[in-house]
Amino acid sequence: MPSVVEHFPVLVVVVSLLSAITILIAGWINRKTAWYISLATLLGQFIASLFILHHVMTVGSIRYRLGGWAPPWGIEYVMDALNAYVLVVLLFLGLVCVIYSKRNIEHELPQKVVSFYTIYQLLITGLCGITVTGDIFNMYVFLEITSLSAYALIASRGKIALKASFTYLVLGSIGACFFLLGVGFLYAVTGSLNIQDLSLLLPPFYGNRVVLAAFVFFLVGLSIKMALFPLHTWLPDAHAFAPAEISAMLSGIIIEVSTYAFIRVAFSVFTLRFLRLLPIFDILSWLGAVAIIIGSVLAITQVNLKRMLAYSSVANMGYIVLALGLSTSARTLPWGGLNPALMHILNHALMKGCLFLVAGAFIYKADLWYIKDFVGLGRKMPYTCAAFVIAAISMIGVPPSVGFVSKLYIILASIEAKKFFFVAVLLLSSLLNLVYFWRVIETMYMKRGKEQDHSHASHGSHVQREEIPFGMLSPIWVLASLCIIMGILWLANVPTPILNQVNSMFGLDMKP
Secondary structure (H helix, E strand, O other): OOOHHHHHHHHHHHHHHHHHHHHHHHHHHOOOHHHHHHHHHHHHHHHHHHHHHHHHHHOOOEEEEHHHOOOOOOOEEEEOHHHHHHHHHHHHHHHHHHHHHHHHHHHHOOOOHHHHHHHHHHHHHHHHHHHHEOEHHHHHHHHHHHHHHHHHHHHOOOOHHHHHHHHHHHHHHHHHHHHHHHHHHHHHHHOOOEHHHHHHHOHHHOOOHHHHHHHHHHHHHHHHHHOOOOOOOOHHHHHHHOOHHHHHHHHHHHHHHHHHHHHHHHHHHOHHHHHOOOOHHHHHHHHHHHHHHHHHHHHHOOOEHHHHHHHHHHHHHHHHHHHHHHOOOOOOOOOOOOHHHHHHHHHHHHHHHHHHHHHHHHHHHHOOOEHHHHOOHHHHOHHHHHHHHHHHHHHHOOOOOHHHHHHHHHHHHHHHOOOHHHHHHHHHHHHHHHHHHHHHHHHHHOOOOHHHHHHHHHHOOOOOOOOOOHHHHHHHHHHHHHHHHHHHHHHOOOOHHHHHHHHHHHOOOOOO
16 A cells, blocks of 8 residues: 555655645735745645655655556656655755745735745745656646746846746747647657656667757756756846845746756756767766856856856856766766766755845845945844855865765766866866856945945944844755755765666766
């Protein structure tokens, strides 16, 4: 008899969808209920994801047939170590962002509270669906639910955010079309949409041009969704002008879930044997390296903090893609295989989630968007700025932070693969990170404006503190603390058995 946990994959999606409908209806009666319903739903989903991960690690994978229809005719939800791990990450960040959002959305979008949480819950539904499904067309459907929700949430601020959302909509639609063409090509060749079934049917057709074209369509379509350089052009404005919690979700998990989708397609649909036929991952490694440098250089040129963080996200997608490109040639665990890429998905969610929420705190408190206006913030908002510093030094790669572990593992993988140029790229990226983050830290702590000088002369060292509400500060500090705690846990190899199981699943844990 199946355990209760085996029903959780479908409940994670269905409950989230029903919650969106409930928020909309209950919001008509009392809009204050919207946040509480969303919070309760996400808390329940996160707890369920922890049970799923525990079940996968101790008992084995979960397969849930929707409507009782056996695959490949019916849709199947499949939970293994890979998507159980990603599900926990995305629901954790979603929960943190919804806690932060209560005061911020009431302040920024007072007339759109109900619609915001309705669409936010639809966004979570789409992300969960992409993660749990074992059907390639179903993945496309949830990819579109996620994208449409993100377009609406970005546009919710109005004005220039509408342009950012429209750009994202156009490019995102192109990416979705490429993905759908890939699905269609595979269906034309195999007559199946089930991911496991496709992995069994495709090997005789690996030389078929239709199959090769399908992979290219998947690669290009998901590269747009991942904001991989040079297909990242939608990202800076979308991140810069969305509400802070949506910027954190966009950077911290939405583009990473698209990366998960690519990993799933590449390793579960096409398999390692196909990937070795062409220099696909070598090309990805070089694209990742270029993205790291270009994204970091462009971040240095920005004067708007959120745009700076957006270009930093381009660079960090470069880290993930570079690590992904090395996965088939560097296979010594714990730094080989998919470990560095999957590790940085979590690490980037913690670091960039914290940084974007801090940027939102500056806007909430004093409408501060530009770095030059942060003079004296280190004294006025000491706890918020301290959290920014912790996340920033983690991005730079100071030990024992999560950023340090990510870079260390990618460097070790590059050395094993004898790709020494990538080692130089990673070391240079740390220097570039130091340049653009130090500029912000210096402005907050070391520069003084005329008002600060006058206050210091009149009242000594006393400066009036103007911290954000505890409901916004506590999520920021949870993420900042985890930037250090998870770094120590990674170094102690505490979470790595989960990732090692993923490598075993794809045959990446042994020498060729």
